[in-house]
Amino acid sequence: MRKIGIKDVAKRAKVSIATVSRVLNNSAPVSPELKRRVIEAIEELGYNPNTLAQGLRKGITKTVGFIIPDITNPFFPELVKGVEDYLRRKGYALILCNSDQEVEEETRLLKVLTAKKIDGLIFIGSGSYNKEIENLKEVKIVFLDRVYEKAKGYYVVADNERGMKELLEYLIDTGHRSFALLNGNEETFSAKERYKGFKDAMDKHGIKDYTVIFGSFTYESGSKMVRKLRKLPDAIVCGNDLIAFGVIDTLHSMGFSVPNDVSVTGFDDIPFSQHFKPPLTTVRQPAYELGRHAARTLIEALNGKRKRKKGVILPTELIIRESTKRR
Amino acid sequence: MRKIGIKDVAKRAKVSIATVSRVLNNSAPVSPELKRRVIEAIEELGYNPNTLAQGLRKGITKTVGFIIPDITNPFFPELVKGVEDYLRRKGYALILCNSDQEVEEETRLLKVLTAKKIDGLIFIGSGSYNKEIENLKEVKIVFLDRVYEKAKGYYVVADNERGMKELLEYLIDTGHRSFALLNGNEETFSAKERYKGFKDAMDKHGIKDYTVIFGSFTYESGSKMVRKLRKLPDAIVCGNDLIAFGVIDTLHSMGFSVPNDVSVTGFDDIPFSQHFKPPLTTVRQPAYELGRHAARTLIEALNGKRKRKKGVILPTELIIRESTKRR
DNA sequence: TTGTATGCGTTATCAG
DNA sequence: CTGATAACGCATACAA
Numbered sequence: 001m002r003k004i005g006i007k008d009v010a011k012r013a014k015v016s017i018a019t020v021s022r023v024l025n026n027s028a029p030v031s032p033e034l035k036r037r038v039i040e041a042i043e044e045l046g047y048n049p050n051t052l053a054q055g056l057r058k059g060i061t062k063t064v065g066f067i068i069p070d071i072t073n074p075f076f077p078e079l080v081k082g083v084e085d086y087l088r089r090k091g092y093a094l095i096l097c098n099s100d101q102e103v104e105e106e107t108r109l110l111k112v113l114t115a116k117k118i119d120g121l122i123f124i125g126s127g128s129y130n131k132e133i134e135n136l137k138e139v140k141i142v143f144l145d146r147v148y149e150k151a152k153g154y155y156v157v158a159d160n161e162r163g164m165k166e167l168l169e170y171l172i173d174t175g176h177r178s179f180a181l182l183n184g185n186e187e188t189f190s191a192k193e194r195y196k197g198f199k200d201a202m203d204k205h206g207i208k209d210y211t212v213i214f215g216s217f218t219y220e221s222g223s224k225m226v227r228k229l230r231k232l233p234d235a236i237v238c239g240n241d242l243i244a245f246g247v248i249d250t251l252h253s254m255g256f257s258v259p260n261d262v263s264v265t266g267f268d269d270i271p272f273s274q275h276f277k278p279p280l281t282t283v284r285q286p287a288y289e290l291g292r293h294a295a296r297t298l299i300e301a302l303n304g305k306r307k308r309k310k311g312v313i314l315p316t317e318l319i320i321r322e323s324t325k326r327r
Numbered sequence: 328m329r330k331i332g333i334k335d336v337a338k339r340a341k342v343s344i345a346t347v348s349r350v351l352n353n354s355a356p357v358s359p360e361l362k363r364r365v366i367e368a369i370e371e372l373g374y375n376p377n378t379l380a381q382g383l384r385k386g387i388t389k390t391v392g393f394i395i396p397d398i399t400n401p402f403f404p405e406l407v408k409g410v411e412d413y414l415r416r417k418g419y420a421l422i423l424c425n426s427d428q429e430v431e432e433e434t435r436l437l438k439v440l441t442a443k444k445i446d447g448l449i450f451i452g453s454g455s456y457n458k459e460i461e462n463l464k465e466v467k468i469v470f471l472d473r474v475y476e477k478a479k480g481y482y483v484v485a486d487n488e489r490g491m492k493e494l495l496e497y498l499i500d501t502g503h504r505s506f507a508l509l510n511g512n513e514e515t516f517s518a519k520e521r522y523k524g525f526k527d528a529m530d531k532h533g534i535k536d537y538t539v540i541f542g543s544f545t546y547e548s549g550s551k552m553v554r555k556l557r558k559l560p561d562a563i564v565c566g567n568d569l570i571a572f573g574v575i576d577t578l579h580s581m582g583f584s585v586p587n588d589v590s591v592t593g594f595d596d597i598p599f600s601q602h603f604k605p606p607l608t609t610v611r612q613p614a615y616e617l618g619r620h621a622a623r624t625l626i627e628a629l630n631g632k633r634k635r636k637k638g639v640i641l642p643t644e645l646i647i648r649e650s651t652k653r654r
Numbered sequence: 655t656t657g658t659a660t661g662c663g664t665t666a667t668c669a670g
Numbered sequence: 671c672t673g674a675t676a677a678c679g680c681a682t683a684c685a686a
Contacts, residue, residue: 003465005663016673021665028666031671046462051442052388053663055379056678063443071407072598077398077425084425088432093439096423098404098411105415112420115378116390135373138330219602249602271399275546275576277604332679343657348681355682358655380679383662 004045012041024049051093055117063093064120064298065113065139067106069127069146071098073217073242074270075287076124079144082291083122090299092119099126101185101216107132114139120298123153128187140301144294146189147311154301155311156294160190160267163283163316164197167237167265170318172201175327176234176263178209182225182247183239184217191217191239194267198237209233215243222246232262234327241266241273241282248276248323263324269317279321286314331372339368351376378420382444390420391447391625392440392466394433396454396473398425400544400569401597402614403451406471409618410449417626419446426453428512428543434459441466447625450480455514467628471621473516474638481628482638483621487517487594490610490643491524494564494592497645499528502654503561503590505536509552509574510566511544518544518566521594525564536560542570549573559589561654568593568600568609575603575650590651596644606648613641 006024010017015034022028023038030038041047055061066083068076080096087094095113099106106126110133113121120140123133125148133141133151141153171179181198184191191214202210213228215221222243226236227250238244244266248258258264258278266273269284293312333351337344342361349355350365357365368374382388393410395403407423414421422440426433433453437460440448447467450460452475460468460478468480498506508525511518518541529537540555542548549570553563554577565571571593575585585591585605593600596611620639 006665007663017664018666018673018675019671022672025665029671034672048438048442050383050444050663051439052379052382052444053678054665056377056383056662056680057664057666059678061379071398071404072401074399074401077404080398080425081427084427088435093443094424096425097421098407098423100408100411108415111375112378115375116420117377117379219598245602271546272599275572333681334679344680345657345682346655349656352681356655361656377679380662381681383664383678384680384682386662 004047005050006047009038009041009045009047012045013037060119061093061117062091063095063116063118064122064295065095065097065109065116065118066122067097067099067109067113068124069099069101069106070217071100073240074272075240075268075285078271078287079124079291079294082288082293083295084291086292086295086299090295092299101126103128103130106130110136120302122294122298123148125188127185140298142294142298142301145290149189154297156290156297156314157189157193157311158285158290158314158316160193160316161197161200163267163285163318164194164237165201166316166318167267167283168198168201170320171235171237171263171265171324172205172207174324177207177327178233179207179235179237180210180229180233181212181237181239182222182243183212183214184221184243186214188217194239215239218242219246219249223250226250232256235263235265235324237265239267241268241270241280244273244280244282244323245276248278248280259323259325263327265324269319273319274321276323278323280319281321281324282319284317284319286316289314331374332377333374336365336368336372336374339372340364387446388420388444389418390422390443390445391449391622392422392424392436392443392445393449394424394426394436394440395451396426396428396433397544398427400567401599402567402595402612405598405614406451406618406621409615409620410622411618413619413622413626417622419626428453430455430457433457437463447629449621449625450475452515454512467625469621469625469628472617476516481624483617483624483641484516484638485612485617485641485643487520487643488524488527490594490612490645491521491564492528493643493645494594494610495525495528497647498562498564498590498592498651499532499534501651504534504654505560506534506562506564507537507556507560508539508564508566509549509570510539510541511548511570513541515544521566542566545569546573546576550577553577559583562590562592562651564592566594568595568597568607571600571607571609571650572603575605575607586650586652590654592651596646600646601648603650605650607646608648608651609646611644611646613643616641 223246266282550573593609
């Protein structure tokens with residue numbers, strides 16, 4: 001009798017398994033006496049219900065999947081914490097997965113999670129559109145940070161476009177007149193939105209002297225993209241903080257000074273950005289809140305509430321530090 | 328008929344569910360004709376086996392749990408990648424969990440994972456000993472990075488003690504004569520081992536001028552611990568890179584220069600350490616390899632192999648950069 | 655080579 | 671209030 005099940009508990013407590021199940025789920029009244037015996041037996045045996053069986057029987061598993069694209073990018077762990085904290089309070093289990101920016105891996109994960117019968121999914125796409133997402137008929141989806149506009153589902157994002165626009169207003173205000181946008185993966189929602197904000201600002205102020213490069217949201221990509229620049233603009237606007245780090249480091253290794261020769265900005269405000277040398281001017285995304293809202297949205301959807309708005313957009317905050325200066 | 332099961336496939340292919348199961352698992356010969364029909368039906372219906380039912384029936388789930396203590400510490404994501412890559416190749420699913428350094432949360436996760444009937448567990452403890460681990464009779468365990476000496480199970484670690492000793496040999500060689508060890512959580516295996524290496528070196532060289540402080544493995548803790556120092560030693564040896572970052576930043580804010588006024592070292596060599604200002608002298612742990620070995624050890628244990636050695640110890644590497652200098 | 659029937663651990667339905 | 675028992679989706683022993 002290696003693994004103990006509900007029937008072991010029933011035997012020990014001298015009741016039927018039905019009664020055990022009832023005290024376990026509080027699903028029907030049980031006399032104090034029997035309840036006591038059952039609880040005692042559970043304690044003594046160290047019984048832990050088999051969620052596989054529960055899930056099979058009930059059709060719900062009280063677990064949600066969460067796919068992030070790059071566990072290595074310090075922005076995502078903050079999101080994870082927000083999700084975790086909310087889910088824990090609600091009694092949901094979390095299966096965290098890392099797609100490592102690979103669409104194939106993402107597809108595999110989607111299949112695995114489906115087979116595990118998760119109730120809901122919080123999804124941050126790895127990049128290009130993954131149509132596998134459309135097959136997920138039985139699970140509620142919340143798109144976080146990176147929206148799939150074509151797919152249906154809830155979404156939670158920061159106001160990327162507006163955040164970027166504010167950043168550029170500040171840059172233009174402080175005398176910057178030529179720009180380069182070194183962005184992340186072009187197919188990505190966040191890259192697109194940030195580009196939009198950038199472009200809008202350029203147009204609004206009639207600035208023609210700018211270039212745009214798309215790469216990926218990594219340090220290495222930043223390093224690579226900055227080398228492609230023909231000439232140094234007044235400001236290099238990066239798609240995220242990681243890119244900015246790569247840009248600044250290679251700029252330094254090329255003998256340039258930031259911000260004296262050129263201003264550089266990031267996006268996200270990951271924990272490290274304030275400690276970078278120079279401390280990074282960036283647009284703060286409320287990562288923890290984003291995660292928290294995503295979890296909340298999902299749970300509410302799962303409970304049949306929230307028919308009103310399909311999504312929430314959180315404001316960003318301009319963080320001015322020392323990687324930029326007035327020209 | 329919302330969700331499709333094996334019987335839908337059977338009906339579509341005009342065979343019995345047993346036959347479907349057979350082609351699914353290759354568990355018995357099936358005539359080419361029927362096999363074709365089944366495969367066709369599976370494709371057309373987009374059938375995906377319910378792993379809950381499979382797990383319930385077979386007693387194994389082909390999934391392993393992985394608990395890490397701090398998803399926010401860039402050292403762990405590297406481990407995760409090593410684990411992921413190996414597991415994927417072996418057809419195992421991974422449930423990644425973050426205990427956030429909380430023993431209670433860790434206990435909760437252990438229960439959840441047990442209830443989900445994982446086959447094996449890769450475990451990095453949050454700190455103090457969690458006796459819940461002893462209840463896990465049915466799952467194989469690999470202790471990664473932080474060993475529970477009392478508990479039985481396999482382990483995979485880097486040679487912390489020796490790594491620390493080598494670091495101190497280098498420091499002493501380069502003229503450092505007084506030290507402070509600003510370490511992580513005292514109950515933690517890695518902190519203990521690193522302390523041992525440190526102490527050994529002190530004793531061996533007859534050095535009396537040193538102090539030791541335990542805190543936790545975070546930036547903030549580093550910042551806090553360095554403020555407790557009465558006087559600046561020749562070298563501040565930190566329990567990990569994050570602590571070193573905190574130490575260096577506060578030292579700077581206090582008007583000291585690193586390494587001119589004091590040498591500072593880390594441990595781990597997280598990706599960021601080479602880009603820190605100044606680039607950090609540290610002891611590299613082969614994070615990806617550590618994760619990979621842990622996964623391999625677990626899978627082999629699961630397959631009944633590996634009775635030989637109970638653990639593997641990987642070597643560290645001394646990385647000399649610019650946060651230290653000869654005195 | 656194929657099909658039928660049983661059971662994995664739970665919950666829910668139905669009598670009592 | 672309590673206890674049998676069917677059913678969840680699948681793999682397998684047993685029959686054919």
